[in-house]
Amino acid sequence: MTVETQPVMSGTLTSSAPSCTIVSGSSSCNVNFTWTTTNPQAVSTVTKPTNVNVANGNTGTNVSFAVKYNSETFYLYNNSQLLAQSTITANCVSGTVWNGSICALSQNISPTVSITSPASNVTSFSLNSTLNFSGTISDPDSSSLVVSWYIDRMGDNIESALIKESTQTPGVSSGSITMSGTKINTDTQNISLQDVGATYNLTIKVFDSVNVIETTRSFVLVGVTATCSDGIKNQNEVDTDCGGNCAACAAGGKISIYPNNPRYFQSASGTPMFLLGYYNWACVHPDGTIDHFEPYGYMTSTYANMIQKSQDYGLNYIRISLGINKINTCRAAFAYVSGKADLDQWDTVYWNGFKYYLDLAKQKGLIVHITIFDAVDFRGGSEDYRWVNSYWNVDNQKQSYYGDLDINNNGYADQAGEFYRVSDFNNNVGVGKYQRKFIDKVIQETGNYDNVFYEIGNELLGSTTEWNYAVASYIKSKTDIPITENSCDKKSGCLAKASSTDGLTKHTPDTMSEVKTSVGELSGLGYPFMQDPDGSGIMAASSNDLRAAAWYSFTGGAFGWGGFTEDFWINNVRTDVLRYYGNLIKFIEQTGAPFWDMFPNHNLVSNSGVNSVLSKTNNYYLVYVKSDSQITLNLAQASGTFTVKLYNPATGVFTDSSNVQGGSTITINKPLGATDWVLHLKSTANATNTPWNTFAEINKRVSSNLANALTAFWSAFGAFLVGVFGD
The missing domain is CATH 3.20.20.80 (Glycosidases)
Structure with missing residues (x-):
């Protein structure tokens, strides 16, 4: 008698990925499955809990199955015999959370902001005055905020002008602006900051990558009584605080060489000028x-x-x-x-x-x-x-x-x-x-x-x-x-x-x-x-x-x-x-940088072939940086405390002040968003800007060869004059 042996039945069930991501608003995501049945005894079935039939057939290739949050297991059966199984995880896409039925957008908590200066009871500012502004920002779920301050004149119907912008953590943002001249908005339009009687809006905007929150404080610009000592060219003055109703301007009343530093010209009133x-x-x-x-x-x-x-x-x-x-x-x-x-x-x-x-x-x-x-x-x-x-x-x-x-x-x-x-x-x-x-x-x-x-x-x-x-x-x-x-x-x-x-x-x-x-x-x-x-x-x-x-x-x-x-x-x-x-x-x-009292000292700054320094030792330093993201400045010959301000020459915006100590080399980083930038360093001792003896300063700085050549020239020229005109 011959006994026939029943062939052994087996199967495989594999997925194209071990997990998938559920998009916002959905409850499942799809994964492709492939299965085989060897020596089947009946028609195979693919199921998932509880006894849900998702596919029939002894083979299948790249068949898409929906996978619910958070995971599901799929089973391959034939003739009630389990041949294989595969478990897939399903997670919500970033920025969403499972709310019990779908992956929904997670809720962002918006920042809050308030203007603390000027105070709410301050309704006017004077022409040419300095407006100090500050605000307090809080945000429980964001540590990086873009904070922007703007100003506009009511009735202009044009874009506001940016006066300060920074990326910071929640806390205090502050700065200042002088109510005179003009500011330029992003459309290169002028906004006058000297329109007496006009209402101005000071606005702070905070962006947390999702929401923009803003608040505004308004004030009226008021005039000041013109005098001959207000530091402003007004009334019928010929120059600042002289001429017209005021005392006559400096003797001569014309442009001349500034006597204390003959590298500059001075105006008719005796003010040194940088002409541009x-x-x-x-x-x-x-x-x-x-x-x-x-x-x-x-x-x-x-x-x-x-x-x-x-x-x-x-x-x-x-x-x-x-x-x-x-x-x-x-x-x-x-x-x-x-x-x-x-x-x-x-x-x-x-x-x-x-x-x-x-x-x-x-x-x-x-x-x-x-x-x-x-x-x-x-x-x-x-x-x-x-x-x-x-x-x-x-x-x-x-x-x-x-x-x-x-x-x-x-x-x-x-x-x-x-x-x-x-x-x-x-x-x-x-x-x-x-x-x-x-x-x-x-x-x-x-x-x-x-x-x-x-x-x-x-x-x-x-x-x-x-x-x-x-x-x-x-x-x-x-x-x-x-x-x-x-x-x-x-x-x-x-x-x-x-x-x-x-x-x-x-x-x-x-x-x-x-x-x-x-x-x-x-x-x-x-x-x-x-x-x-x-x-x-x-x-x-x-x-x-x-x-x-x-x-x-x-x-x-x-x-x-x-x-x-x-x-x-x-x-x-x-x-x-x-x-x-x-x-x-x-x-x-x-x-108020006293440039007329300063001298080029480029060797004080790193990369001096590209960057420049105008300075008055131990008192004032102006550094123009062409592109470096970080510079060093040699303050070894300086002492005391210096106030640091960084300036963006493209936007005309200063950053907040800080202090550094003289006596060593300091390192300064580029302000946010700047291409080229300016370092403004001023002694807190408030040394007077008394012009230095220019010729003595030049003699110290010019090479000895050039100094000797100049001395020889003037000596020879003096001898020539004596020869022509006598003693």
Whole structure:
């Protein structure tokens, strides 16, 4: 007899994953299963508790089963025999919780915020006062909050202006703002902070990554009684607290060299100035057009627009060149008769238009740097602004006043012995006679203004030191208004100026690093200097780079920054650049930093090839940081406690103050959200800002070789004067 053995039955049940995630609003998630049955005795069944049949068949491949929260076990049966099982876990997606039936969004507890200052019973603030604000924030389920403070003027219907922003833990947020000038909102619109009678809203907003909570405190801005000691240029004052109803302004009533630190100019009232603005190339009277640079064609005069924009953003400087050819409807200094220049007659429309700009600049609070001659018009080329169309060219004159200045017939006269003839100038003959006549006219029309100073000429590349000396000496014999020199080629060193000029401006740098280097070359020479470049690199520079150039100039000890711009030609004014420049002026005003009493000391900061320091040892330190996220500052020679403020030059926002101790090297980190940044460090001892003896300071800082060279020069020059004039 044969006995048959029953084949052994077996099976497998496997899942594609050991777990799955339930989305918000659902009660289950899906996982794929695969199963097999070997030697089946019947049809296999896949079940889950309790006796729920989810699939039938002896095999299955990637069959999707729903898995409920929190886990479920699946079983493979055949003929009531358990062959295999698999357990899958199911969890709620992040941000949700199981509420008994589905995965629901977890509830966020919103932060709470209240303004503690100004107090609720304070309903007004005075013009030019400092508004100190603070708020208290709590949040039980978030340790990282974005806190933002805004201000707006009721009725403007524009975006509020950000005045402070930080990421912090729950607690106190505070800061301050001066109720004067303007603030710029994110749409680059101005919000006036000096509208007496207007209602202002101060708002704090707190964001916890889910909710934004805000609260607002409103107040009315009230005026202050104008006096002659309020530190404000108001009433009918000529300058701050002088002139008009007040006592007369300082003797002279004009711009002059600041006597305690001759690296700077001072205003008519004796206030040292850092000048910041633009120079351009445009008609010197309203409504004229000019065709400078072919891509832009004819352009409407831009000085009025520049002056108005400068005031809007708080700038204080503009440079105007008088040496413009007669182009299209752009008139020239001399009258034209039958299409030819008459060097014995003036064009009254030109000069009246020029004085209109001077009056407008004075009204708007701007200093005007008047450039008398312009060598752009002496150079070769076919454009109307070149020598071919110059009124100094005999071919364009009603008669020959001094002959052909282009003695080598190369198509231009920007060379020694051509336009620049020392003998002619000193003896008041030839072209020198008309150069003197032009200078006399400039002084006659502008000498009574208290907001002007002079420059011999723009880009006088072919001039000599002797010619500049002669011209500056002549100007000084006529007026006590300062005169600067601009005779450097864009790529030459040019560290010297004629001894009769008061300062030097340079076109040399064409990149931001060149600006820093060039400023450093001149910082120890003891006279005003400034970079006003117009190379292709500067004109194409980004707004951020132009901001850096201005700060390099300020912390490098220059008297200002006035780089050339094409923005106003193409009617595409970069308001962000205007805002950045205005932020630097506001920084000086708000901090009261005594820059006139400070000196460049870049070696105190780490990465000094890129970063800059302007300091007064043991009293004040201003550090401009181009991009480093962390710097060190050597305070080994300082003592006592210093207050630290960090400033974002792009937004114009300060962070909260802290204190550090002198006597060692300190480490400072970049403020949140800044690209470049400024460290403001001031002694808490409140040392007086008495200007140091500049020449003594320079002697300590300038290399011994240069100091010896200067001593030798002045000794030789003194001997020369004795030889000429006697004792």
